[in-house]
Amino acid sequence: AQKITQTQPGMFVQEKEAVTLDCTYDTSDPSYGLFWYKQPSSGEMIFLIYQGSYDQQNATEGRYSLNFQKARKSANLVISASQLGDSAMYFCAMREGVRGGSEKLVFGKGTKLTVNP
Amino acid sequence: EPEVTQTPSHQVTQMGQEVILRCVPISNHLYFYWYRQILGQKVEFLVSFYNNEISEKSEIFDDQFSVERPDGSNFTLKIRSTKLEDSAMYFCASGTSRNNEQFFGPGTRLTVL
Numbered sequence: 001a002q003k004i005t006q007t008q009p010g011m012f013v014q015e016k017e018a019v020t021l022d023c024t025y026d027t028s029d030p031s032y033g034l035f036w037y038k039q040p041s042s043g044e045m046i047f048l049i050y051q052g053s054y055d056q057q058n059a060t061e062g063r064y065s066l067n068f069q070k071a072r073k074s075a076n077l078v079i080s081a082s083q084l085g086d087s088a089m090y091f092c093a094m095r096e097g098v099r100g101g102s103e104k105l106v107f108g109k110g111t112k113l114t115v116n117p
Numbered sequence: 118e119p120e121v122t123q124t125p126s127h128q129v130t131q132m133g134q135e136v137i138l139r140c141v142p143i144s145n146h147l148y149f150y151w152y153r154q155i156l157g158q159k160v161e162f163l164v165s166f167y168n169n170e171i172s173e174k175s176e177i178f179d180d181q182f183s184v185e186r187p188d189g190s191n192f193t194l195k196i197r198s199t200k201l202e203d204s205a206m207y208f209c210a211s212g213t214s215r216n217n218e219q220f221f222g223p224g225t226r227l228t229v230l
Contacts, residue, residue, distance in 0.1 A: 035218060045160070045208060045221035091160060095216075103148065103173055103215045104162035 004092050004108035011113050013082045021077040021111045023092035032096045034075040039089040082115045119143045121222035123209050129228045130199055138194045138225045140209030149192045150210040150219055199229045
């Protein structure tokens with residue numbers, strides 16, 4: 001089974017509007033971390049936001065917020081007020097066993113976001 | 118703002134040749150990682166490194182791969198005898214602790230002919 005599932009291969013949004021990128025995950029470990037990374041066409045991987053499984057509140061970083069629904073095992077990324085520079089691939093990733101577990105990040109296949117002017 | 122750097126940005130090699138990919142992690146980071154991304158596919162974990170030894174590796178990281186931290190700043194990935202299927206973007210990452218975010222470098226695109 002896929003650990004991280006991103007069901008939207010591509011998404012389009014109008015500039016200045018909000019967009020939600022979906023991510024569901026699969027783990028039996030009660031302790032885990034969820035990450036979102038942005039990969040522009042230039043290829044680098046840019047860290048955006050992190051959510052710990054025990055965090056009580058949804059993570060926010062500027063225009064990025066994470067809609068964390070633990071019971072549904074989903075960690076959707078919400079980008080508010082989209083900008084042309086937000087056009088990129090977005091990857092959801094998970095690390096299992098935060099306390100003493102694996103260090104590796106397991107990535108989803110990504111969602112390509114295009115922001116239209 | 119400190120960042121992870123990688124050299125070269127693009128490496129072309131012949132099948133069977135050895136390559137060394139170089140990374141300079143962020144200076145106060147203690148945890149180091151290599152990932153790869155085959156074109157059009159997802160990012161895959163290769164290896165993690167802490168306290169001068171491998172702490173975790175994936176099934177991809179076989180005997181053809183090795184990592185080293187030869188001095189206080191560099192972190193290298195060596196592929197002993199490259200295969201066509203090693204063609205990918207290789208990302209180095211570093212972090213301050215095992216639980217925090219990993220900061221990625223810009224990647225090295227390896228092309229094996």
